[in-house]
Amino acid sequence: MRTAVVVGTGLIGTSAGLALAERGLTVHLEDADPDAARTASSLGAGTTEPADGPVDLAIIAVPPALVGKVLADCQRRNLARWYTDVASVKAGPRSEVVALGCDTTRYIGSHPMAGRERSGPLAARADLFEGRPWVLTPTADTDTETLNAALELVALCGAMPIVMDAAEHDRAVALVSHAPQLVSSLVAARLEHADETAIRLSGQGVRDVTRIAASNPGMWVDILSANAGAVADVLQEVAADLGETVTALRALEAAQEGERRAGAAGIEAVMRRGNTGQSRIPGKHGSPPTRYETVAVVLGDQPGELGRLFGEVGAVGVNIEDVAIEHSTGQQVGFVQLSVAPGAVGPLTAALRSGGWSVRD
Ligand SMILES: NC(=O)c1ccc[n+]([C@@H]2O[C@H](COP(=O)([O-])OP(=O)(O)OC[C@H]3O[C@@H](n4cnc5c(N)ncnc54)[C@H](O)[C@@H]3O)[C@@H](O)[C@H]2O)c1
Numbered sequence: 001m002r003t004a005v006v007v008g009t010g011l012i013g014t015s016a017g018l019a020l021a022e023r024g025l026t027v028h029l030e031d032a033d034p035d036a037a038r039t040a041s042s043l044g045a046g047t048t049e050p051a052d053g054p055v056d057l058a059i060i061a062v063p064p065a066l067v068g069k070v071l072a073d074c075q076r077r078n079l080a081r082w083y084t085d086v087a088s089v090k091a092g093p094r095s096e097v098v099a100l101g102c103d104t105t106r107y108i109g110s111h112p113m114a115g116r117e118r119s120g121p122l123a124a125r126a127d128l129f130e131g132r133p134w135v136l137t138p139t140a141d142t143d144t145e146t147l148n149a150a151l152e153l154v155a156l157c158g159a160m161p162i163v164m165d166a167a168e169h170d171r172a173v174a175l176v177s178h179a180p181q182l183v184s185s186l187v188a189a190r191l192e193h194a195d196e197t198a199i200r201l202s203g204q205g206v207r208d209v210t211r212i213a214a215s216n217p218g219m220w221v222d223i224l225s226a227n228a229g230a231v232a233d234v235l236q237e238v239a240a241d242l243g244e245t246v247t248a249l250r251a252l253e254a255a256q257e258g259e260r261r262a263g264a265a266g267i268e269a270v271m272r273r274g275n276t277g278q279s280r281i282p283g284k285h286g287s288p289p290t291r292y293e294t295v296a297v298v299l300g301d302q303p304g305e306l307g308r309l310f311g312e313v314g315a316v317g318v319n320i321e322d323v324a325i326e327h328s329t330g331q332q333v334g335f336v337q338l339s340v341a342p343g344a345v346g347p348l349t350a351a352l353r354s355g356g357w358s359v360r361d
């Protein structure tokens with residue numbers, strides 16, 4: 001595979017573009033929002049120039065409810081030889097693809113089990129998929145060549161392919177992704193009106209449990225709408241466990257020692273079941289996660305500054321692994337924090353300073 005087009009250059013599409021471009025593929029970028037495609041391109045994920053003929057693989061990285069419509073449009077434009085999508089649910093998009101009369105021999109559903117609580121191209125990173133499972137959902141009519149193209153995509157992104165049936169996939173992710181997302185949101189929702197004195201004490205525990213509560217609500221309504229029954233089944237079991245846990249906690253406050261002992265046993269049981277469940281979660285396969293360091297650049301609030309900065313970083317030959325932008329209220333400047341490999345900090349700082357950029361110590 002030598003050429004690809006990414007349709008939808010948000011978090012996942014841009015991360016895939018970065019990984020493929022890093023491995024020497026020519027990647028074309030498209031998005032309904034031209035700014036998103038331009039930003040992805042300035043990060044090094046590919047070009048916004050259209051391809052001059054069909055590419056090898058089209059990667060459709062749009063919200064789940066749009067997969068069918070976007071695939072039909074891409075096939076009508078003969079954008080690629082093979083097509084895949086990366087949506088977090090698989091059965092719903094597949095039904096729409098069939099209903100819209102798409103060529104299913106050249107399409108395979110897929111889902112990288114890697115992501116972040118942030119959306120958009122600026123949250124993308126080239127190593128997002130490294131060592132992660134990437135589900136492929138071929139059907140009887142999927143051409144072998146289509147499956148092979150998807151397997152090559154997974155390998156190029158450093159992920160681990162797992163072939164599954166779409167419905168089986170959706171039941172599995174209800175348990176390991178969709179219900180945990182809602183539980184995280186529910187825990188974080190308790191903080192909404194909490195007293196500031198309590199919030200100030202937040203340590204790593206609550207941060208770990210609520211990280212994904214920062215996720216995009218619109219995208220999750222889309223995902224959960226396509227898997228509501230399976231997620232409700234998991235949450236109903238969680239609710240039953242919660243009910244028993246509340247009863248056990250109330251018993252811990254009882255006057256009678258026997259009742260208190262029963263309460264302690266109930267809490268210990270749920271903690272032990274949690275230990276067992278947690279110990280079953282496999283570690284990240286493949287290479288250990290890379291550690292990055294930050295280079296903080298002061299940016300004037302003028303159009304095109306961000307693109308100019310990314311261009312200069314690219315010219316120095318440094319990969320931007322992550323970006324955070326902080327605007328100072330009432331000031332015409334912002335700070336851009338570029339995450340880069342530790343070895344790149346010195347040369348990048350020197351190059352940017354000599355190019356007239358203000359880099360914070
Ligand atoms: N966020 C995650 O953690 C994660 C992980 C794995 C898979 N996914 C799946 O990947 C897909 C993309 O998610 P994301 O997190 O990258 O979202 P995102 O919001 O960061 O990006 C989605 C992009 O799609 C674009 N888009 C919308 N409609 C379009 C259209 N008709 N044509 C072209 N572009 C269009 C948007 O402008 C946006 O740039 C979703 O299907 C999601 O379920 C997400």
Ligand SMILES: O=C(O)C(=O)C[C@]1(C(=O)O)C=C[C@@H](O)C=C1
Binds near residue numbers: 112113116178215
């Ligand atoms: O780690 C995160 O922030 C995620 O959102 C990742 C996560 C997950 O639940 O593991 C979320 C949804 C995607 O479909 C795949 C991955």
